Amino acid sequence: MNHTFHQSLVFIIIIIIFFPLCTLAQNNGNITVGTSLTATENSSPWLSPSGDFAFGFQQLGDNNDLFQLSIWFNRIPDRTIVWYPRGTNPVPRGSTLQLDAAGLLLRDPRGRLLWNTNGLVDEVAYAFMNNTGNFVLLHSNSTWLWESFRNPSDTILPTQTIEIDGMLVSRKTQTNFSEGRFYARMLGDGNFVFNTRSVPSNTGFDDEYYSSFTSGVNASSSGYQVLFNDRGSISIRRRNGQQTILTPRSIPPASDNYHRATLDFDGVFTQYYHPRNFSGNPGWIPASFWPENICFNINGDTGSGACGYNSVCRLENQRPVCQCPQGYSLADPNNAYGDCRPRFVPTCADGEIRSDLYELLEISDTDWPKNDYELIEPSTVDNCTAACLNDCFCAAVIFRNNSCWKKKLPLSNGRVDATLGLAAFLKFRRGDIPPLTPNVPNPSNHTRDQRTLILVISALLGSSVFVNFILIGVTCLGFFLIYSKKIPSQDQVHSTNLRCFTYKELVQATNGFKEELGRGAFGIVYKGDVPNGSKAIVAVKKLDRVAQDTEKEFRTEALRDRERLERFLMVGIWCIQEDSSLRPTMRKASQMLEGIVEVAVPPCPSPFSLTPT
Known part of the structure; x- marks a missing residue:
């Protein structure tokens, strides 16, 4: 009995003395040769003494069968990875990492070598997970043979x-x-x-x-x-x-x-x-x-730019956001920053040019400054678009400052640039222009010149020739008031699809407020929900009051700038075309008013649109 008691006492003493030392050895950051890890969710990593960093297999997301050999911050919830063997892929469940005299050896479940720390000049005696996040392989004399910081x-x-x-x-x-x-x-x-x-x-x-x-x-x-x-x-x-x-x-x-x-x-x-x-x-x-701005800093003659080919880069909180333009889709749906695939690729295979088979889609403030293959200078916007439609190689054109740049696919270095005052057009088969989707570059908001707006109203209202014309339908004013005052509405979000509207459409849109709108009113009144779900309140002025207030300024400005007056009047006629497809987009109407885009001579509007309801 005494002998047994003494044996038990010695055993207890040994445990008391050596157990803390064993625990310390497991947490001092040292890993001895022969130690290994297995890629499972229950695998315990090799920790630094502070516990701030861990080295081992980290399970990737919701995939229970893939693991990444890595070093990570161990005391924060998302366990951010700061190192992994460069050039390797995640490994399947059951893969192993072993520390032996040759270094670290990563093998798959079948024992095939996937990665190792090769080229070491001496045998490894042990490894150390440092509190700085540096994993080190050491010789028996404590010489460093390899470290993650140098790799x-x-x-x-x-x-x-x-x-x-x-x-x-x-x-x-x-x-x-x-x-x-x-x-x-x-x-x-x-x-x-x-x-x-x-x-x-x-x-x-x-x-x-x-x-x-x-x-x-x-x-x-x-x-x-x-x-x-x-x-x-x-x-x-x-x-x-x-x-x-x-x-x-x-x-x-x-x-x-x-x-x-x-x-x-x-x-x-x-x-x-x-x-x-x-x-x-x-x-x-x-x-x-x-x-500070990677969308503009990457501007080389080779490569796709900050985003993939045909994509468009815009900066958001100093980070690039890549989006496919309208009519293009991601080549790899899992990589939003990758290449965009066009729905239509121009080809000359037919051996003939049929401009009537194609049409152009205008997108706002978007440029691909590289891979031009032809420059037309000087040019008008109409000549520019016609040149692309009649060129079987042309996939897009950029018009700016009376210059026209033709481009082939793939487009590179795409970026949103609201400072250039340019117009970009993408080519599609006729009838194949896709609807606006969230996966397109957002048009940039610009501060519009209030004086230009006043002159538009003045030009259209100050002449008796156009009084009936205004009463019946001219009004891009609703757009300009919404746009310049930045009144939030669902319509603004999709403003590139909105078009100028007639007096009839105005009355319908106000959903029963025809009496308050009045035959002499100019503008839109939305007092609540309207059929398209928008909410907006836009000031309305009576025709006679507007004409009275602006007549003097109109006459003075008109005499000073006859060319601008003619441009404003032509824009107004474009805005009341009975065929809504002929009406310019709000974006284009604004550019025409500002002189950025040339205004073509409009067809006469239908006489039926000149009769007020």
């Missing part, structure tokens, strides 16, 4: 550097860890630059869309290293000891926040921070962006 994927962390010839490569999409199109590289000349590349196998890079401009006037002043310091600041170290700070402003301290800088899948290099102590899930907060 980055798309992210760098505080205390990490990018050396000469080092690079970050974006993911293909947010959830696709294949190599994407965007690269951040530290060049031998001292510049930290961003490029695009169509496919990873390409040996060359497309034009730079960002540069730190730290090459220096001589070799001694050039940059040689990107440094993300432990205070959360990113800079370029120069060989003369100086530093060029890239982080443009102070950010919350690293003592209270996690920090990372990621070349995101959309090509923007973004510095983020995340509170260490938080409630709920605050998410990562952007602190800095490079470049």
Whole structure:
């Protein structure tokens, strides 16, 4: 009995003495040779001593059978991945990672080697998961043989550097860890630059869309290293000891926040921070962006631009949003930033030109500044569109400043640009223009000249010749009042489909308010829900009051600018065409009034539209 008691006591003492040491060994960040991990949801990762970082297999989304070998932030809800073996794909359930003397070996369930840390000069004795997020393989004499910081994927962390010839490569999409199109590289000349590349196998890079401009006037002043310091600041170290700070402003301290800088899948290099102590899930907060406007910064002669071919880029919160233009659809529905497939591809296979078989769709504030194959200068907008319709190669034309640019497919470097005052037209088979969908670039809102609006009313109302003309139907005014005052309505959202309306349509639209509208009124009154679901209130003035108020100004301005008067009158006639398909879009009517788009001589409106109800 005593012998048994003594054995039990010794066993208990051993457990008391050595159990804490075993626990410490499992949490001090060290991993011994022979240790392995298996890709399952119950697999325990290798943790850093602080528990801030984990190394292992992370299950991808709702797919129970795919796992990504990675390092991630372990104390935040979304477990953000900061490293993964670049160029590898997610692995199936049951794959293994083993640490042996040759390094790390990743194998699939059949034992086939998928990735390894090859080229090590000595045998590995153990590995260490650092509190900085750096995973290190060490020799028995503690020499570092390999580290994740020197083999980055798309992210760098505080205390990490990018050396000469080092690079970050974006993911293909947010959830696709294949190599994407965007690269951040530290060049031998001292510049930290961003490029695009169509496919990873390409040996060359497309034009730079960002540069730190730290090459220096001589070799001694050039940059040689990107440094993300432990205070959360990113800079370029120069060989003369100086530093060029890239982080443009102070950010919350690293003592209270996690920090990372990621070349995101959309090509923007973004510095983020995340509170260490938080409630709920605050998410990562952007602190800095490079470049400031990627839609315009990517402007090379090769490549598709910030978005895929035929796509259009617009900036939203300093990030690119890619959209297919009307009549185009995503080639890969799972990649909104990829190429757009056209519904119609112009061809010369028939050997004849039949302009009557085609029509053009105007889209607002959109430009593809590259891949022009012909410039017509000078030109009118009508000549420009006719030139495209009669050219079997032409897929699109851009008209601006009396110049016309013809373009072939695929279109590249597409972007929304409201500063150029251009008109873009896409070519389709006649009758095949698709309806407006949410998957098109949104027209940009412009501040309209109030004086131009007054002159429109004056021109149309100040002449007795046009009094009956106005009474019966001219009124683009409703649009201009809505557009200039920015009254929110459902109609505004789809304004590229709206057209000028006649007096009859005006009365119908007011849904019973005909008496208040009055025969002498000019404008629209929406006092509640109308058939199309819109709500808007637009001021109404009696014809005689408008004419009285504007007659003097009209006569003065008309004498000063006869050409503008004629343009306004022709726009009014276009707006009351009985055939609604002939009426200009509101966008085009506004451009015609402002002189951006030339106004063609309109056909006479039907006499039936000249009789008020």
